[in-house]
Amino acid sequence: MNASGGAAADPAEGEGSRPRFAPEWLELREPADAAARTPELLRPLRAALAARAGSPRPTVIRDLGCGTGSMGRWLAVRLPGPQHWILYDHDPALLARAAHGMPPAAADAGAVTATTERGDLARLTAAELAGTSLVTASALLDLLTHDEVAALAEACVDAGCPALFALSVAGRVELTPYEPFDADLTAAFNDHQRRTAGGRRLLGPDAAAAATAAFERCGAAVMTRPSPWRLGGKEAALTAEWLRGWVGAACEQRPELAARADAYLRRRLEACAAGELRVTVHHTDLLALPGPRPATG
Numbered sequence: 001m002n003a004s005g006g007a008a009a010d011p012a013e014g015e016g017s018r019p020r021f022a023p024e025w026l027e028l029r030e031p032a033d034a035a036a037r038t039p040e041l042l043r044p045l046r047a048a049l050a051a052r053a054g055s056p057r058p059t060v061i062r063d064l065g066c067g068t069g070s071m072g073r074w075l076a077v078r079l080p081g082p083q084h085w086i087l088y089d090h091d092p093a094l095l096a097r098a099a100h101g102m103p104p105a106a107a108d109a110g111a112v113t114a115t116t117e118r119g120d121l122a123r124l125t126a127a128e129l130a131g132t133s134l135v136t137a138s139a140l141l142d143l144l145t146h147d148e149v150a151a152l153a154e155a156c157v158d159a160g161c162p163a164l165f166a167l168s169v170a171g172r173v174e175l176t177p178y179e180p181f182d183a184d185l186t187a188a189f190n191d192h193q194r195r196t197a198g199g200r201r202l203l204g205p206d207a208a209a210a211a212t213a214a215f216e217r218c219g220a221a222v223m224t225r226p227s228p229w230r231l232g233g234k235e236a237a238l239t240a241e242w243l244r245g246w247v248g249a250a251c252e253q254r255p256e257l258a259a260r261a262d263a264y265l266r267r268r269l270e271a272c273a274a275g276e277l278r279v280t281v282h283h284t285d286l287l288a289l290p291g292p293r294p295a296t297g
Helices: 023-036 039-052 070-078 092-101 146-158 181-193 204-217 233-253 255-273
Strands: 059-064 083-088 112-117 134-138 163-176 221-226 229-231 278-289
Touching (some): 023 070, 023 092, 023 163, 023 233, 070 083, 070 092, 070 134, 083 092, 092 112, 146 278, 163 204, 181 204, 181 233, 181 255, 204 221, 204 278, 233 278
Parallel strands (some): 059 083, 083 112
Antiparallel strands (some): 163 278, 221 278, 229 278
16 A cells, blocks of 8 residues: 555565555556645745755755655746755665656756665665765655654754655545545554554654654644545546545445445545545645754753
8 A cells, every 4th residue: 555645556565575566557646646745834944945045065865765856847847956866665666767757957957867765764864864965755754654763864964954854644634525435444544554464564644744743842843734535526536545444444444434434435536436525635844944953961
């Protein structure tokens, strides 16, 4: 399962028990992701990057768990250039797609370049982030553990590096028309997102709150904004794929739901195909701006 908003089309465990996601699923969700990400955090982010600029060198942006490069395509054209992106993922096929799909120019026509790196993004240190202007990620935090998020926050703040994390699941979905069974599936799905996988206890819908607390403990200023998917008739293919994964994960977590889930899913998919279903999947975007380390005593 892809914790970020629903289901992966063909999930499998990757290196180090990291999930791997089918590129078809990532491409299917990209328009909804782009529409959901909040632009409100870009003004303080631009101001922070401008305050750090002291040389003609490019802004260095490290995109963690970049997938097919959706975040880079959305963000690069909204920030000034020149920019150099370091695309970070454990899947070499996704890295190749991401690098190929990056836009050539920034918001002010400055050049955008990109390189790729493979490795465990949860083990990044402040030393490895030296020279990085911005750390960013989309649909990532909910796939990490409490300790991994705490370590990532510490690394960013110690490196003096702002961080922008988009589309962390919030644990709330709204389907219209409403059915009482929605609540049972939502609760089971949220428990599935908090599951232990490969010995790692995932944060799931607790990720944004955990990241906020971790960055604030390190002295960063944190801003959050809602970034919901709003799915209707035009997004029927994405809605249907999300439904299948959402119901499937809930039943995996609570098998006793399966007896009711089959008929429920058929009804929902029929309504989706007829253009009669609306779904809101809530997410949170988070911007952390490093400040002085809090005094310890």
